[in-house]
Amino acid sequence: MSFVSCLRQWADAVAFSEKGDKISALQAFLEIQDKTSKISFNIGCLHLNNDDFDVAEKAFDNSIGKDEHLAVAFFQRGITFYKKEKFEESLLDFQQAFKELRGNQLIDYKPLGLRYKLYACEVLHNIGLVYATLGKWEKAQENLLTALNLRSEAKFGHIDQAVESILKQKLFSLVGIPAGLLFKPNKHYVAELEKKDYLGKAKVLSSVVPADNFSGFAPLQPQVVDAPTAPKQPEVLRALEGEPHTVLYEFIPETEEELAVLPGNIVFVLQRGDDNWASVMFNGRVRIYTKDPKVFSGCIVKVHFMFTIAMCISPGQPFTAVLQLVSTKLKRPASTLRLRYCHYSSPHRHLIEKRVRTHRASTKPDCTHCFEYPSTITSNLHRQIPILKSFVPITHCAPLIQDKALAQENMVALFSYEASTPEDLEFREGDVITVLSKVNDEWLEGECKGKVGIFPSSFVADPNKDQ
Structure with a gap:
């Protein structure tokens, strides 16, 4: 049972006792796990008041077992033993209760929840x-005289009567x-068990609905005057x-009639013009003129240096511009670079001269503009590298002063890698990759299945080192 459940059950049991329903109070206490x-002390007191001395004794035993310094529990168990005529046990409990007072005249249990x-x-x-x-009258007289010396209030007149009874060797009443x-x-803990409405009830101060007193969370339903009989057709249709x-x-x-778009936007062409302009629909705006989205302004070309990069080159540019x-x-001086290419059928490299210019290709429908040379190029450092896509040519760029040749190594892919840019090399787990x-420290250039690109070095491993 949780602390909150125990506290609530305890409070209910005390409430039953204050109403005089001792049976319900006892039952509520017994249900606490x-x-x-x-x-346990409360259970013992309820049984003691019902003259159930044996059950009361066990309850006080449990109370003392949980708290060995609870003087009032020893006091109540001493009364239980006395009523059961176990006088020796009763004497020991009263003496233990007096010992737990530790020289004090009283113990106030109000801070602990007992108004006594x-x-x-x-005692x-x-x-x-x-x-x-x-039958030990002298001992009885000695303890009563000590009690007279310790009493601090005049309300303890029954002690005087007890002394008179001892002189006559008569018994007196038990306290x-x-x-x-x-x-x-604890009343503060009990108060926290009650639900509290910290916000209170909302009050409608202003509403578009006449005579609106609703303060819940349902959306308002304002009344519309002269509502259309049929819904308006959305522009998206x-x-x-x-x-x-x-x-x-x-x-x-550049003008208010033109439309601003970004790469990746989807537009719907409504009407094309002969002047390379079109009327399109975008974000619900119609008859906004923008350039025909099917017109390309350049061609994507792959250039291999120490690794592969992708560039967009416009048609008609001279060699010097490229x-x-x-x-x-x-980020290298142009004077230190030279471009080469090779045909599919021959690994022989051809130097691109300054007279070479880009032009419009008629045989590649997926790329409006490209180089006039074949799209498979080699460098002085690496063997032939097939193209990744037919409409993305590859050109090799090599420095005039060559670095020391790099030894090609075969690596095995530990994980699959998907290309996210044109420069990346895509492969699957277990593929053999030739490192170019x-x-x-983190990226390598390599070839796999006729494709070339860069990839993370942590995705591959040298199979020879594992042997």
Whole structure:
């Protein structure tokens, strides 16, 4: 049972006892699984008041077992033993209760939840009664005289009457805790068990709905005057009538009639013009003019240096312009670079002269502009490298002053790697990759299944080193 459940059950049992329903209170206490010393004490008191001395004795035993310094539990068990005529056991419990007072005149149990004060003079009063019952009148008189010296209030007149009874060798009444007094749970903890409404009830201050007093969380349903009989056709349905196209390049409008688009945007062409412009639908805007999305402004070319890079080269550019683009991309002086290519049928390398210009290719429908030379190129450092895609040519760029040749190694792929850029080399787990060069500590250049590109070095391993 959790602490909260135990606390709630404890509070309910005390409430039953205060209402006079002792049976329900006792039943509620007994249903608590993890009984503390205070709860066992309460059970013992209820049984003691019902004259169930044997059950009360066991309950006080459990209470003392949980708290060996609970003086009031020894006091109540001493009363139980006395009523069971176990005078020796009763005397020991009263003496132990007096010992737990530790020289104090009283113990106030109110801070612990029991509105009762255990006085040392009353404990000595009961000790004197037990001695008198055992016939030890001198011991009884001695303890009663000590009780007279320790009493601090005039309300303890029964001690004077007990002394008079001892002189006449007569017994007197036993002092006990009043019936109905029980340990109560901490009131602050009990208060936390009650649900509290910290926000209170909301009040409608303003509403678009007349006479609206609803303050819940349901959405408002405002009344519309002269609502249309049929819903308006969404603009997106008109867009579906056009031909969808994907924007390849960013376009910045110069007039209000032109449309701003970014690469990857999908537009619907409604009408084409002869002047390379088109009327398109984009984000619900119609009759906005933008450049025909099917027109390419260049060709993607792969250039292999120490690793593969991808570049976009416009048609008609001279060799010097192309060389300057490669120089800028590689961050190397153009004077130290030269471009070579080779045909599919021959590994022989051809130097690209300055007279070479790019032109429009009529045999490659997927690439409007490309180099006039075949798309498989080799370098001085590596063997022939087949192209990755037919519309992405590969050109090799080598420095005029060559570095030391790199030994080619065969690596085995430990994991599959998917290419995310044109420069990447895609392969599957277990593929054999020929390492062409080292880009840096984390990336390598290699060839696999006729494709060339860069890949993470951590994805491959040398099979010879494992042997």
